[in-house]
Amino acid sequence: MANLENLRLHLDGLAVRGAGYLRRYALKNAVEKAMGHVHIVALIVPLAFVVIALADRFAGTQVWVLNPILTVLLALVVPIVYILLAAVFGFVSRKVSRNFALALFDRELGYKDRLQAADEFLNSSSLSEFESAAVADAIPYAEKATNTRLQDIKIAAPAIYTTKWGHGVVAVVFLVAGILVQLIAFNPNLEANPVPEELVALNTVEDLVFEEETVEAPMESEDETQSPPQNVSTDRTGEGAVLESQESKSQDSALRKANPSDSDPSESMQVGLSGGASQDNKAGSSSSSLSGEGDPEKKQQESKEPPKDRENKEKKERPDEDEPGDESAKGIAGGKGSGSGRQSSSAEMTENTSRPLENDFDTGVDLESDDEEDEKQEATSAARPMINQRKPPVDRQLSPSGMVGQEEDERANGRGGAGARKKTRGVAAMLLGVPMPDQLRSQVSPGRVKIQRERSVPHPSQVASVDSKDRGSIDESIGKVAHHELKPWMRNVVSNYFTSMRRKPTEEGE
């Protein structure tokens, strides 16, 4: 009894200790899990800081009220608070029962559930022999467990890997970027070089046109002055850029006049332009018309020009035409020249497309010729005598025997002899159950199911002819017919039957 009480005390103590271990384990486990996500939490504040700082800068608001130092502190504090909250939640939410705590000792010390079983059997009212033995068996193990300090429960290493530290670096970058956004002025050039009034006067649609012509400008500058085209794109804010933009706009309008079919909404906007601009438009139209390849005036001018200049011009123009990215430039400044270029390219296209067609046709012809050659080969192979078997060549006649106008040939078995695969024409269709090879290679058609028509050759049978003279006359007696003699009672039955049959019609007649 004392042993049992001692065991109960030991088990109580072990349960308390086990519960403590498990709570600590729960705490560690919760921290471990929180550490697994903390790298994401650490990104929240810096990311929000950068986004809000940028929004403040562009919108001119002041949503982010913290100064950079407080922001850095907040970025450090949030992950720590997250870990603490997770740890507290994990610690509180973990329920530790008595059996749970004893199972910990059983597992850690390798007692094979002895403590759990003894604790359960101790609380039961009646014990069997083996249950009592199990309880008694657990006493030394409980004492041993009481005197043993349980090692710390092994938990996995914090799930922070080297790659996840990258999130911390990103967080620092975000913080620095946000601070820079707040501290450093955004674009001082805008304030130093104010936009000219002429440029401000332009509406947005013309701005779009200006952007388009910045691509076109180098071509004309090369044609006229051989100057590098960088000035156009770089000096956007300067006066030169404004003038060039006006020139280019006038050229564009001239092009639109030259091509009235091109409907552009910007035409309505050009109504309000000044007279100088309209003059420029005229000049631009003349220059652009000269540049057109399909224009007769230009052809005349080209004919007047020396051949070297023409070659140089062609060389200059070809690369521009060949550039795939300058489609807008072609469409604007090329004018009809681009149209002729398209024609030539379309001609080339037709040539190119016609070539494959021809090739296809050639390949089709080649296929047909191949087929013919195959047929020839098959025919020749069929006609060849089978030397190794010492037989005449196999006849390929496919007609069944007995047809009118054709001689019966037993060799006409429809087999082409040794050679390539048979085609579907005729031969395989006559054979039942033979998968017909399709025209496509490596594909076997299952073939049609047909009722097999056997090719039966009638064999004549020699029968002696019967002469009519040998036949007797109809009136002649056939002689005696062998028959069994009936018994008297059967004779009576038969005679009675026939006599009764004869009587009936006579009686009906009467």
Next chain:
Amino acid sequence: MAEQATTNVDSRAAEQAAHFKSVFQDIRTEVTKMMVGQPTVVDGVLTALVAGGHVLLEGVPGLGKTMLVRCLSDAVSVKFSRIQFTPDMMPADIQGTMVLTETASGAHELSFQEGPLIANLILADEINRATPKTQSALLEAMQERQVTVGNRTLTLEEPYCVMATQNPVEQEGTYPLPEAQLDRFLFKLLVDYPEENEYYEIIDRTTGTEEVEINHITDGAEIVKLREIARAVAVPTTAKTYAIRLVMATQPNSAYATDKTNAYVSLGSSPRGVQGLMLAAKVQAILNDRFSISTDDIKAVAYPVLRHRVILNFQAQASNVTPDSIIDDILEQVKLPRSVD
């Protein structure tokens, strides 16, 4: 006084457990005189015998399956019969039939001629070669411990143990055992090839001039006593819970079914699986000097008890998933009761 009574009870249980273990060890020693290696198979067969179950031995020919059972019957000294199943064997050939006999007075009468099924230890060799009709004749004998021929029912004598063998390779012309019959086997043991060092022992024992003689260690009545001892082993709730979870984990779409079970198992274990786990674990507990079973005992017998009760679907067969791999996954996934993990 109560403590003394408890101590007496403890000592009696300890004596029973010690007796159980010593008899078990002696039988094992005698069997291993002839049987080289295969300790898992030998222990499994002995465990099934003392737990009151039947065993299905699966292995290629020549691995000593038949010899193992024959040695066991010699060591236990019970009535042994061997049935070599063939496709043309009829139920009457194994159960027995009524034959016309002549009495002493010269008269004729019908008397029942017992078949080989009426014995204590049955070796059903190549059971999958018999037709389902004949296989089903074994069902009643294995589960109900009785044989019915005509209107006559014979109760079979305990211990009654069927040890069936089947060859996994030659499946042509065989009739796979139906699930109902597979479920009646407590264990399915896989007999594998011996280890390299065991071949030397096989050569020495079987090709020499000396003949190994198997001594009678115990008899049928002793085996029945051992069964009672095994059934008396205490079972804590933890072990029950774990066994139930394991069996439920083999059933697709159950509460404890793993992903692999849901994907590959078409039919899981029946409640006979839990019974088998408990009985076999009890024997394991006594052999491990314990009076109550633990979850480790259940784990130890999970493979032979559950592998033939897990019926795989076509997808599993196509993916080469075996029942043992399913049990592997279940043992890994199913948590112990009150586990700290």
